Amino acid sequence: MATRTRRPTRRAHDERGRADERAALITKIKADFDDRLARMAADPGQWVEFIDHVAGFGARYSLGNQILLLVQAAERGITPRYFLPFGRRDGSTGWRAHQRFVRTGEKAFKIWAPVRRRPTEAQAAASVAAGRRVPRDPDGRPSLRLAGFALANTFELSQTDGEPFAPPTIVGRRRRHRRVAGPPALLTGQDPTGVYDDLVALLAAAGYQYALVPAGSGYLGTGTGVTVHRGTSRQVQVRDDIDPAQRTKTVAHELAHIRCGHTDQPGVVAHRGRQETEAESVAHIVLRAVGLDTAAYSDAYVFGWADGDMDLVKDCAETVLRTARQILDDLTPADPERPDEPHRVNPAAVDSAAEATAPPADHPDPTGTYAEQEVA
Incomplete structure (x- = not known):
């Protein structure tokens, strides 16, 4: 009897085609990421340009997603302002929560989103038997845990129609908080941000005494500001x-030195150019986000630059983005009325974005740079 050869079904053929498309896209994403890092490592001007883009986004994206979105926006010739996924069908998340809808035919932007799964009781028992702790929700079920990363769809404001939408900013959120918390202490002069006292408070919270001193006195030398950590003495x-x-x-710059870990080893300067580059970059991102658009200057020009070292620049960029996000979180109270505002975790948006991809888990972030603080 002749053996019949089973032909692949149309469904299997389509799934294989989609898998090939995903593989090709992931390969391109990795190549684009490496290319952008290589250019940043070779030219301090590229670093300054990158930091200026980051400042425009308010540091709400991780390094991998920041580059991924910028590359896609450049390919389409648009200046991106704000990204959200479609949103859940009940209208509680994404663009649907703002009564805006993605136009038919619009091509999604891709980002890396975390995918979380809830272990079964059998899996939880196996983890406990292996000596691992299994967190549980108040109802007793094993808590959701990170299972991997998946490419998720998100859309830029210009791709949507509907109700008027002003991209939420840190400046706006601080103003709303002030109306609730009482009148702020007003600053006179040329500083429009109102963050000076808050920055000084963050210095105090880190254990540093702060003082305004005459030029050239104290530890200043020829500088405008200095952070000192000698023995038990901590001063800015x-x-x-x-x-x-x-x-x-200047206060933001000195706080950035502390938050970046530059003072963790008193008397040790690992790389002065890199430390100044990181601190100045963080200060630029933070202050632009709160309404003071400083020049996109960076001490990258004294960094050396990086002699083409992509790993060094990647580490520098991750430090800058992480530190800027942390400071902005500390400067900006959460707004329960706007859970999907920049740089804060929005689990619903994460879930709805991740559900749009397949396979949904067990996929590492190929750039190694995803930070869970953000998903558009």
Whole structure:
């Protein structure tokens, strides 16, 4: 009897085609990421340009997604402003929550989104038997845990129609909070942000005394500001004769040194150029996000630059983005009325974005740069 050869079904053929498309897309994403890193490592001007883009987004994206979105936007010739997924069918998340809808035929932007799964009781028992702790929800079920990353769809504001929408900003959120918390202490002069006192408070919370001192006195030398960590002494000093806007920027710069870990080893300067590049970049991102658009200057030009070291620049960029996000979170109270605002976790948006991809899990982030603080 002749053996019949089973032909692949149309469904299997389509699934194989989609898998091939995903593989090709992932390969392109990795190549684009490496290309952008290589250019940043070779030219300090590319670093400055990158940091300026990051400042425009308010540091709400991880390094991998930041580059991924910028590359896609450049290919389409658009200046991106704000991204969200479609949203859940009940209208509780994404663009649907804002009564806006993606136009038919619009091509989605891709980002890496975390995918979370709830272990079964059998899996939880196996983890406990292996000596691993299994977190549980208040109802006793094993908690959701990160299972991998998947490419998810998100759409830019220009791809949508519907109710008027103003991209939420950190400036706006701070203003709404002030209306609730009472009148702010007003600053005079050229600083429009109102964050000076908050930045000084963050210095105090980190264990540093703060003082305005005459130029050239104390530890200042020829600088406008300095952070000192010697023995039990922790001080930040800033010149007392500089304009309010510069004073705020200098305080942000010194706080960035502390948050980036530059003071963790007193007396040790691992790479002065890199430390100044990181601190200045963080200050630029933070202050632009709160309404003070400083020049996109960076001490990248004294970094050396990086002698083409992509890993070094990647680590530098991750440090800058992580630190800027942390400071912005500390400066900006959460707004329960706008859960999908920049740089804060929105689990519903994560879930709805991740559900749009397949396979939904067990996929590492190929760039190694995803940070769970954000998903558009």
